[in-house]
Amino acid sequence: SLLQELEECCATNVLLQGVRVLITAGPTREAIDPVRFLTNRSSGKMGYAVAQAAAKMGAEVILVSGHVALDCPPGVQRVITESAADMLKATCEYARQSHLFIATAAVADYTPVAVADRKIKKNADTLHLEMKRTVDILATIKQEYPNLFTVGFAAETHDLMAYARSKLERKGIDMIAANSVADGKAFDQPTNALEVVWQDGHYSLPEMDKHQLAEALMKLVAAQYNQRNTTG
Amino acid sequence: SLLQELEECCATNVLLQGVRVLITAGPTREAIDPVRFLTNRSSGKMGYAVAQAAAKMGAEVILVSGHVALDCPPGVQRVITESAADMLKATCEYARQSHLFIATAAVADYTPVAVADRKIKKNADTLHLEMKRTVDILATIKQEYPNLFTVGFAAETHDLMAYARSKLERKGIDMIAANSVADGKAFDQPTNALEVVWQDGHYSLPEMDKHQLAEALMKLVAAQYNQRNTTG
Numbered sequence: 001s002l003l004q005e006l007e008e009c010c011a012t013n014v015l016l017q018g019v020r021v022l023i024t025a026g027p028t029r030e031a032i033d034p035v036r037f038l039t040n041r042s043s044g045k046m047g048y049a050v051a052q053a054a055a056k057m058g059a060e061v062i063l064v065s066g067h068v069a070l071d072c073p074p075g076v077q078r079v080i081t082e083s084a085a086d087m088l089k090a091t092c093e094y095a096r097q098s099h100l101f102i103a104t105a106a107v108a109d110y111t112p113v114a115v116a117d118r119k120i121k122k123n124a125d126t127l128h129l130e131m132k133r134t135v136d137i138l139a140t141i142k143q144e145y146p147n148l149f150t151v152g153f154a155a156e157t158h159d160l161m162a163y164a165r166s167k168l169e170r171k172g173i174d175m176i177a178a179n180s181v182a183d184g185k186a187f188d189q190p191t192n193a194l195e196v197v198w199q200d201g202h203y204s205l206p207e208m209d210k211h212q213l214a215e216a217l218m219k220l221v222a223a224q225y226n227q228r229n230t231t232g
Numbered sequence: 233s234l235l236q237e238l239e240e241c242c243a244t245n246v247l248l249q250g251v252r253v254l255i256t257a258g259p260t261r262e263a264i265d266p267v268r269f270l271t272n273r274s275s276g277k278m279g280y281a282v283a284q285a286a287a288k289m290g291a292e293v294i295l296v297s298g299h300v301a302l303d304c305p306p307g308v309q310r311v312i313t314e315s316a317a318d319m320l321k322a323t324c325e326y327a328r329q330s331h332l333f334i335a336t337a338a339v340a341d342y343t344p345v346a347v348a349d350r351k352i353k354k355n356a357d358t359l360h361l362e363m364k365r366t367v368d369i370l371a372t373i374k375q376e377y378p379n380l381f382t383v384g385f386a387a388e389t390h391d392l393m394a395y396a397r398s399k400l401e402r403k404g405i406d407m408i409a410a411n412s413v414a415d416g417k418a419f420d421q422p423t424n425a426l427e428v429v430w431q432d433g434h435y436s437l438p439e440m441d442k443h444q445l446a447e448a449l450m451k452l453v454a455a456q457y458n459q460r461n462t463t464g
Contacts, residue, residue, distance in 0.1 A: 130359075
C-alpha cells in the first residue's frame with residue numbers, strides 16, 4: 001500500500017541519520033614526471049553512488065575523490081585528491097570526525113620511487129620504472145581509528161569470494177564488498193554486482209544499476225553498523 | 233568595414249576546401265594489467281580545437297582520438313583509440329586518403345614489455361616495470377607517405393625553440409607547433425601559447441584561448457600547405 005511504501009521510504013531516510021560517513025572514490029594518479037602518470041580504470045561511479053545513497057539515508061557525507069568525470073552528488077561534501085599519498089592525508093584528516101568509513105577508491109598499490117621534475121626524454125630503447133608500495137589507506141585508518149566501522153571494496157579478476165573473505169580477516173575490517181573486473185566488467189560500466197561479506201554473514205547483490213546497487217549495499221551496511229552500535 | 237570582414241570570413245571558410253585533414257588528439261593508455269595503465273595529462277582540448285578550426289575552414293576532418301572528456305566537434309568524423317599501437321593502426325589507415333596530417337596526440341613513448349592478463353597482486357615491496365619504446369606514429373606516417381603535408385606538436389618543459397627546430401629536422405616534417413608544459417601549463421587548461429616553426433620561417437602565437445589559437449595555427453598551416461601545393 002501507499003502507506004507502507006511511505007513508511008519504508010521514511011524508515012530508509014533516517015537509517016543513517018546523524019551518522020558521519022567518510023567515503024573514498026575514483027582512481028589515484030601517480031606521477032612519473034610532470035606529464036606522465038600511472039592510473040587505473042576506476043570511473044568513481046560506484047563510490048559516488050554509495051555517497052549519494054548514504055546522503056539519502058540521512059548521513060553527513062564527506063567524499064574524498066580522485067579525478068573523475070562526475071559531479072558531486074547533492075548534499076555531499078567533496079574533496080579532490082591526486083595521488084595515493086594525497087588521498088591518505090585527506091582521509092586521515094576526515095576519519096577523526098567520522099563514524100563510518102567506506103573505501104571504494106581504486107588506490108594505486110605502487111608509486112614510482114622517484115618523480116622526474118622534467119619530462120623524461122625517449123632516448124633509450126627501454127625504460128625501467130622502479131616502483132615502491134604506497135601506504136595502505138585502509139590499514140592506516142584501521143590502526144589509527146580501530147573503532148571506526150570500516151567497509152572495504154575489492155575488485156578482482158579471479159577467486160572473488162575467497163579473496164574477499166581473506167581481505168576481511170587480514171585487514172580486520174567490518175565488511176567487504178567485492179566485484180568482478182574480469183573481461184572489463186564493472187569499470188566505467190553503469191551496472192555492477194557485489195558479493196558483500198562480513199564476519200558472520202554474506203549477501204550476493206546481483207547485477208543491477210550502480211545507484212540501485214549502492215542503495216542495497218548501504219542498507220546492508222546500515223544494518224550491520226546499527227547492530228554493532230546497539231549491541232556493542 | 234562589414235564587407236571587408238565578410239570577405240575575410242568567406243576567404244577563411246574556403247582556405248581548406250576539399251582538403252582531407254587527419255588529426256590525432258588526446259592521450260593514449262598503455263595497459264599494465266586489466267586494471268592499471270600508464271597515461272598522461274593531455275585533455276585533447278588543443279587537438280579538438282584544431283579539428284574544429286580545420287572543419288570551419290572547409291576541410292574534411294578525421295579525428296583519431298584517445299579517451300577524453302570532450303564531445304566530437306560538429307562536422308568532424310571521430311575514431312576513438314586506446315593504446316599507442318591502436319592509434320598508430322587507425323592513423324595509418326586514414327593517412328592513405330588524407331592530404332594533411334596534424335599530430336597533436338600525446339602518444340606514449342614507452343609501453344610495458346608484457347601486459348599481465350590478471351590484476352598484478354601487491355605481494356612485493358617493489359615492482360620493476362620494464363618498458364619498451366612504442367612505434368613512432370609521426371615517423372611511420374612520414375616513411376609510408378613521404379608527400380603527406382605533416383604538422384607535429386611538441387610539449388616540452390625546457391628549451392622549447394631549440395627542441396622544436398631539432399624535431400622538425402630529425403623527423404623531416406613540414407611544421408612543428410611547440411608549447412611549454414612547465415609548471416602544469418597547457419595541459420587541461422583553456423589557454424595555450426605556441427611557437428610555430430617551419431623550414432624557412434617561424435611565428436610566435438601568444439597565450440590565448442585554445443579555440444582562437446587553433447584558428448590562428450590553422451591559418452599558418454593552410455598558408456604553408458597551399459604554398460607548397462601551388463609552387464611544388
